Amino acid sequence: MVLSSAPIPLGMPARAEGLMDRFGRRATDLRISLTDKCNLRCSYCMPAEGLDWLRKSQVMTAVEIQRLVRIGVADLGIRELRLTGGEPLVRADLVEIIAGLRAENPELPISMTSNAVGLSRRAAALKAAGLSRINISLDSLHAETFAQLTRRPFLDQVLEGIEAALSAGLTPLKVNAVLMRGVNDAEAPGLLGWCLERGIELRFIEQMPLDADHGWTREGMVTAAEVRSLLSEQFELSTDPGDRDGAPAERFEVRRIGSAELLGTVGIIASVTEPFCADCRRTRITAEGKVMSCLFSREEVDLLDLLRSGADDEAIAERWKQAMWAKPKAHGMDHVGLDSADYVQSDRSMSAIGG
Numbered sequence: 001m002v003l004s005s006a007p008i009p010l011g012m013p014a015r016a017e018g019l020m021d022r023f024g025r026r027a028t029d030l031r032i033s034l035t036d037k038c039n040l041r042c043s044y045c046m047p048a049e050g051l052d053w054l055r056k057s058q059v060m061t062a063v064e065i066q067r068l069v070r071i072g073v074a075d076l077g078i079r080e081l082r083l084t085g086g087e088p089l090v091r092a093d094l095v096e097i098i099a100g101l102r103a104e105n106p107e108l109p110i111s112m113t114s115n116a117v118g119l120s121r122r123a124a125a126l127k128a129a130g131l132s133r134i135n136i137s138l139d140s141l142h143a144e145t146f147a148q149l150t151r152r153p154f155l156d157q158v159l160e161g162i163e164a165a166l167s168a169g170l171t172p173l174k175v176n177a178v179l180m181r182g183v184n185d186a187e188a189p190g191l192l193g194w195c196l197e198r199g200i201e202l203r204f205i206e207q208m209p210l211d212a213d214h215g216w217t218r219e220g221m222v223t224a225a226e227v228r229s230l231l232s233e234q235f236e237l238s239t240d241p242g243d244r245d246g247a248p249a250e251r252f253e254v255r256r257i258g259s260a261e262l263l264g265t266v267g268i269i270a271s272v273t274e275p276f277c278a279d280c281r282r283t284r285i286t287a288e289g290k291v292m293s294c295l296f297s298r299e300e301v302d303l304l305d306l307l308r309s310g311a312d313d314e315a316i317a318e319r320w321k322q323a324m325w326a327k328p329k330a331h332g333m334d335h336v337g338l339d340s341a342d343y344v345q346s347d348r349s350m351s352a353i354g355g
């Protein structure tokens with residue numbers, strides 16, 4: 001048996017149940033990045049020239065991913081799984097990965113976050129393999145604005161992907177949009193109307209300082225308060241009565257101004273201005289098998305070396321638990337504040353973490 005070389009961290013119960021941290025939170029939501037590669041270059045995420053991609057040998061195989069999920073579900077209390085990246089669709093073995101995960105975990109909710117480029121050809125196969133639902137990123141319905149934000153002219157492919165995902169039953173389908181001031185912020189009500197017509201839940205995400213270009217500024221980002229104000233031009237929002245249940249998105253019921261008819265819901269993910277770290281339930285594993293206990297962690301704990309050196313499940317679970325025990329309180333620090341003086345942006349961009 002290969003044991004973690006690290007001693008049990010201070011204060012961690014010797015027989016800690018599941019992925020507990022020092023602040024009493026327990027991670028039950030596992031997010032695995034399948035790849036650091038992507039076919040878009042969204043300005044808030046990737047640089048125009050791309051990044052130095054990981055070599056194939058550095059990236060977890062389907063079998064390694066399946067083993068980690070098995071350990072997470074059987075031994076560590078994981079109750080839901082999200083596949084992300086990079087762009088999961090660039091993995092040629094995506095359908096096999098999902099089929100393998102589903103065969104071992106018949107009841108596990110398995111979702112994916114994707115840019116939907118090329119999805120129209122694969123949506124039905126992904127559903128048949130066992131994918132439960134999908135969240136798709138779409139920042140603009142205008143071809144020029146889409147191309148400006150993503151640096152690629154693929155809007156039509158994304159729209160086709162969304163239609164295919166709906167037809168395949170990858171629902172409830174959610175669309176993620178990041179608003180950039182002066183670029184697509186005026187589109188907020190239009191995007192919401194478009195999603196409501198299709199039974200899609202739109203979520204606006206505050207831009208976070210996780211871009212490879214390090215171009216984020218607190219003044220430049222569009223805040224949740226601004227999103228609500230932009231939407232109020234056409235819609236009335238009221239707090240959704242449902243339980244938030246640790247979710248990043250705060251949900252609102254949507255009605256046209258002056259109408260009582262409920263059109264659907266919209267979510268706002270206010271990671272910067274209205275953080276939700278106190279109830280965080282997420283544990284992340286990067287494409288190269290490193291645990292990131294927080295999206296903004298500067299410390300990573302390697303599971304791939306254990307996977308590849310004959311370690312047993314118990315040793316892997318123990319190292320994962322230790323990594324999560326050290327989870328920072330918020331935003332990778334001991335306090336909230338992505339705009340605080342002591343926040344230091346990580347070298348990892350969102351695409352290399354697994355957003």
Ligand SMILES: Nc1nc2c(ncn2[C@@H]2O[C@H](COP(=O)(O)OP(=O)(O)OP(=O)(O)O)[C@@H](O)[C@H]2O)c(=O)[nH]1
Pocket residue numbers: 082084111113135174176205247248249269271280282295355
């Ligand atoms: N700060 C922070 N932001 C997060 C976290 N998890 C997700 N987000 C943000 O929320 C965005 C949307 O996440 P998704 O991957 O679409 O899914 P989700 O909102 O977690 O999941 P569902 O509502 O269950 O579909 C991400 O791209 C991040 O920008 C988190 O742990 N911390």
Ligand SMILES: C[S@@+](CC[C@H](N)C(=O)[O-])C[C@H]1O[C@@H](n2cnc3c(N)ncnc32)[C@H](O)[C@@H]1O
Pocket residue numbers: 038044045084085086087088113114115135136137176177178205206207208209210211350351354355
């Ligand atoms: C990193 S991507 C990975 C999955 C897939 N490529 C996609 O775009 O949906 C996941 C999510 O992160 C979001 N994202 C990327 N960079 C971000 C940033 N700097 N701030 C906020 N959200 C970001 C994207 O909008 C996307 O919805």
Ligand code: SF4
Pocket residue numbers: 038039040041042045046085086087115137350351
């Ligand atoms: S947000 Fe997603 S689609 Fe856009 S560059 Fe990052 S990983 Fe690619």
Ligand code: SF4
Pocket residue numbers: 275276277278280281282293294295296328329330331332
């Ligand atoms: S910033 Fe870190 S602690 Fe806060 S919600 Fe995200 S992952 Fe959890």
